[in-house]
Amino acid sequence: MMKKISNVRLLPFLAVLLGSPSHADWTKVSANDNSNCALYVNLVNIKMDDGSLYFWQLYDCLEPDQSGNLSFKTLSEINCSFPKRYRDHYSFHYSTLMAGGEPNLTYNQTTEWINSALGSPIENLLDLICK
Numbered sequence: 157m158m159k160k161i162s163n164v165r166l167l168p169f170l171a172v173l174l175g176s177p178s179h180a181d182w183t184k185v186s187a188n189d190n191s192n193c194a195l196y197v198n199l200v201n202i203k204m205d206d207g208s209l210y211f212w213q214l215y216d217c218l219e220p221d222q223s224g225n226l227s228f229k230t231l232s233e234i235n236c237s238f239p240k241r242y243r244d245h246y247s248f249h250y251s252t253l254m255a256g257g258e259p260n261l262t263y264n265q266t267t268e269w270i271n272s273a274l275g276s277p278i279e280n281l282l283d284l285i286c287k
Contacts, residue, residue: 182214182254185284186277193217195277202285209234209285210245216254223261225249236286241269242278 182196198212214229228249234242249261272279 185213185281191215191217192219195281197281197284199284207235209236211285213281214255220251223249224251225261226251226253227255228261229255234282234285235269236282239271240279240282240286241271242282243267243269 181198181200183199184194184196186195193215194217196214196216198214202209202211204210210231210233212229213232214227216227217225220226228247230244230248231246232242232244234240244267245264247261247263248255248259249263250257250259272282
């Protein structure tokens with residue numbers, strides 16, 4: 157039986173993690189793929205709680221999406237057990253590269269757990285975080 161994490165429980169993490177990481181804090185995990193976006197992760201601010209790891213990931217795109225956004229960063233949670241899986245809690249979308257400036261869209265909703273696909277950039281990211 158899966159436990160739901162309330163937004164109240166995530167508040168301490170947000171207080172620590174919400175500080176916008178500088179460009180130096182982002183580590184590139186994959187180059188631009190079919191989506192024309194590069195994937196980055198912030199390895200400095202990874203936090204553990206109740207067996208899960210929480211971290212920021214950033215997608216930086218060559219072309220804007222339908223809403224005019226070039227980048228977005230997401231607070232994600234990983235369960236490092238086999239099979240590795242993840243879910244997102246917060247997402248901030250930016251009209252600038254590398255999540256610069258103020259977000260123009262914000263999502264505050266926890267997604268369902270997603271298993272990583274073999275050989276995908278997300279699988280590489282999960283392997284890196286779970287080390």
